[in-house]
Amino acid sequence: MAQGESAPEDDGQRSSTRQWRRYTSYLRRPSCLNPAADGPTGMGSDRSAAAAVRDSGSAAEQRAPTHLVVMVNGIIGSAANWKYAAKQFVKSHPEGVVVHRSECNYSTLTFDGVDVMGERLADEVISIVANNPGLQKISFVGHSLGGLIARYAISLLYEKSIQKHSSEENGECEDHTLGTTCVDKNFKGKIAGLEPINFITFATPHLGSRLHKQIPILRGFYTLEKMACHTCWILGRTGKHLFLKDKDNGKPPLLVQMVNDYGDLRFMSALQSFKRRVAYSNVCFDFIVGRKTSSIRHQHELPKRQDFMKNSKYRHIVYVEKPIITDVPQMNFSASTTCELNTISEMEEVMINGLNRVPWERVDVSFRKCSQRFFAHSTIQVKTYLINSHGADVIFHMIDNFLL
Secondary structure, three states: OOOOOOOOOOOOOOOOHHHHHHHHHHHHOHHHHOOOOOOOOOOOOOOOHHHHHHHHOOHHHOOOOOEEEEEEOOOOOOHHHHHHHHHHHHHHOOOOEEEEEOOOOOHHHHHOOHHHHHHHHHHHHHHHHHOOOOOOEEEEEEEOHHHHHHHHHHHHHEOEOOOOOOOOOOOOOOOOOOOOEOOOHHHOOOEOOEEEEEEEEEOOOOOOOOOOOOOHHHOOOHHHHHHHHHOHHHHHHHHHHHOOOOOOOOOOOHHHHOOOEEOOEEHHHHHHOOOEEEEEEEOOOOOOOOHHHHHOOOHHHOOOHHHOOOOOOOOOEEEEEOOOOOOOOOOOOOHHHHHHOOOHHHHHHHHHHHHOOOOOEEEEEOOOOOOOHHHHHHHOOOOOHHHHHHHHHHHHHHHHOOOO
16 A cells, blocks of 8 residues: 555455554654664664664764564464564664564454455565665564464565666666566565565465364364354454355355466465465464464475474574475466365365475474463564563574575
């Protein structure tokens, strides 16, 4: 959505005018996203002590950030959920990195559907890039539903030109309209005109939540799983997407579409453009998102406990699987093929095979022996430091292995 555009009058997905105003407010504060910028900062900006020291130095010693890191919260979350991780990130990389905690999808706005939230995130990224002409690289970090939102957003931003507010040596595009497809070869394979580097997800339900045992709190009881599926409307359109119940106009569910380049949306091309893709998943005590859906594996591919490792530096990281390239052919969602995807098991197979056409690094996390294990879904992100601090080593593992 362009800057300054008003909310659609017929959009029944907005709970109030106040929520709409809060959503659009981030577009009016793009300068606060730079950790080295002067002046007041907004909710999604992060200034560490190291960044403050750098600001006090001479202008000649300061270096404009070139790498944008976008952090995306999960369902009923907010930008505050990434506060700890963002601060640690900027402390570890005070030069050349700007961390932005996405503000456009929060609270009940996360019920609007993966596609709607993905469009908001894409608009937000466009605004950031347009107001920070020095940016050259981009990475995404998503927790839970935030990983799906980011996957949708990058399909909209893939090979798009962004009109920047000052000159940029990134090639000129024949069409400078925000978000249009760029014909210049310098934007080939880029996300919002920037070089895609890291795409990282934490406990993200890549395969949705409808599969057997993928909502662990239901303990694998089919009756409870069916009940959850029938009541997914409580979560709005997002619930339909997560439970694969959105077969509209003969199309496969959105999450199934997102494992292929579907129509004008380049879901897999955008994902493949990143140099590195990482999926962090909880081995146990995550009552919201199952291990299979968050690690994009078949059940028999899940590492066994006897294969777990011990690491004194990252004590909750129990297994790291290096990227493996799987040769899976491009899928064609013709009308006949769509009709064949009637069972959940067929959809699961399509999604796993589709996503594994690009290599993933998989990191298994276990809080089994710590007192915060019952909050594993939030602890893996350190959502609130007071009750999720044991996940700090997981955050540092992400930061230490981050490609700059």
